[in-house]
Amino acid sequence: xxxxxxxxxxxxxxGQSVTISCTGTGSDVGSYNRVSWYQQPPxxxxxxxxxxxxxxxxxxxxxxxxxxxxxxxxLTISGLQAxxxxxxxxxxxxxxxxxxxxxGTKVTxx
Amino acid sequence: xxxLKESGPALVKPTQTLTLTCTFSGFSLNTRGMRVSxxxxxxxxxxxxxxxxxxxxxxxxxxxxxxxxxISKDTSKNQVVLTMTNMDPADTATYYCARSNWGSYDxxxxxxxxxxxxxxSS
Numbered sequence: 001x002x003x004x005x006x007x008x009x010x011x012x013x014x015g016q017s018v019t020i021s022c023t024g025t026g027s028d029v030g031s032y033n034r035v036s037w038y039q040q041p042p043x044x045x046x047x048x049x050x051x052x053x054x055x056x057x058x059x060x061x062x063x064x065x066x067x068x069x070x071x072x073x074x075l076t077i078s079g080l081q082a083x084x085x086x087x088x089x090x091x092x093x094x095x096x097x098x099x100x101x102x103x104g105t106k107v108t109x110x
Numbered sequence: 111x112x113x114l115k116e117s118g119p120a121l122v123k124p125t126q127t128l129t130l131t132c133t134f135s136g137f138s139l140n141t142r143g144m145r146v147s148x149x150x151x152x153x154x155x156x157x158x159x160x161x162x163x164x165x166x167x168x169x170x171x172x173x174x175x176x177x178x179x180x181i182s183k184d185t186s187k188n189q190v191v192l193t194m195t196n197m198d199p200a201d202t203a204t205y206y207c208a209r210s211n212w213g214s215y216d217x218x219x220x221x222x223x224x225x226x227x228x229x230x231s232s
Contacts, residue, residue, distance in 0.1 A: 038157075045224055046222055048220050093217050099162075099217070101158060103156050
């Protein structure tokens with residue numbers, strides 16, 4: 001199972017919006033609405049920020065939103081803040097009853 | 111309060127078998143819908159999902175590592191154990207365990223351990 005494809009990096013100024021794509025296939029992202037997103041600041045464990053494509057766990061700011069079209073899921077961070085600087089990963093369930101992570105995206109706040 | 115903590119050797123030799131333990135609290139793996147996964151992350155690289163065990167004993171594995179992984183649980187000790195055979199320097203990584211709760215966040219990993227770094231070297 002190949003990793004889902006994410007851009008290596010995205011950047012934006014405080015207050016701007018950035019979008020991270022997560023491209024898979026019809027065997028993973030395209031087959032299920034079971035895509036989740038994780039934020040990982042340097043040296044820390046990942047933290048869940050979006051589940052089932054577009055749902056936010058309690059406590060996650062509404063600046064974070066998710067969507068999906070076909071085989072590509074997306075995470076948008078609106079009103080970018082300095083504390084959002086981190087690595088972000090998508091995760092999808094697959095038709096082989098397994099999971100696959102994305103390649104990861106580093107978000108830089110300029 | 112849900113917590114998970116990984117433990118195991120920091121250093122293993124090539125060809126050896128790695129055994130990692132995830133000790134958790136705040137939930138029971140006897141409860142319907144609870145699942146624990148193992149994930150790893152080589153230094154500077156992406157996360158990789160490895161295996162999952164469910165409340166009912168069902169197990170699933172990464173297709174690429176299936177032959178070298180075994181996941182098991184001891185519900186009386188609130189522990190999940192992962193063994194990986196024939197370790198290689200390419201298996202050097204931080205290993206995490208994480209919970210998913212089918213009844214709340216579906217397949218998402220809602221709580222993670224802090225991770226344990228394993229180096230494979232002779």
